[in-house]
Amino acid sequence: MNEQRLRNAISDMSNEINKYKKELESSNVVAKIDEEECTAGYINEVEDSFSGKWVCGLCSEAVKDKMKEVAPNGTAMQEAVSSHRDFCQKYNSTRLNPKLSLTSAMREIARRSSENRDSKHNLPMSKLGRSSSCGPRIDFKQYMQQNDYYLSHNIYLAYIYLLSINLFGSL
Incomplete structure (x- = not known):
């Protein structure tokens, strides 16, 4: 008798699941x-909010942040969704190879750092200072203070180069 009730409960549950399953759609993020x-209603609501694209909850937050960066115009949402999609596809394509992912990330950091340095610090490196004595000595401490940014940046780039050689062998 208990077996029969269990079968009936499973059958009832199966019918309920099938009823709700008809309402569900499979959608690609x-x-x-x-x-x-x-549900179809939820999918339509999300797609209406994001220029006809299906976006998960986490990605929707990233798209909203990107919207703040983009000038508010009619295509801002499309640009933000497209930008986030491109970022995720790039991330997913390199993630399979951790060494390649690390090297690509470090190369990107170095490139951005170089661009920032070129745009912000367009001044040439200062000339070597001399000490106040009669002899032609270099005031190394003063030189380091004036050129600290350039030296640390060059050391960083050398480190990235050596790391990439260790990961991939000779470039």
Whole structure:
């Protein structure tokens, strides 16, 4: 008798699940290429909010942050979704090879740092200072203070180069 009730309960539950399953749709997330099951109404609501694209909750926050950076115009949402999708696709393509991912990230950091240095510090390196004595000695402490940014940046680039050689062998 207990077996019969258990079968009836399972059958009833199965019928309920099938009823709700008909309401669910499978939808690809724009950035992650994952599938999520959601109701058609929810999918339409999300797609309406994000220029017709399906975006998961975490990605929606990233898109909203990107919207703040982009000038408020009619295509800002499309640009933000497209930018986030490109970022995720780039991330997912390099993530399979951790060494390549690390090297690519470090190369990107070095490139950005170099761009920042070129735009902000367009001044040439200062000339070597001399001490106040009669002899032609270099005031190394003063030279280091004046050129600290350039020296630390060059040391950093050398470190990245050596790391990439260790990871991939000779470039």
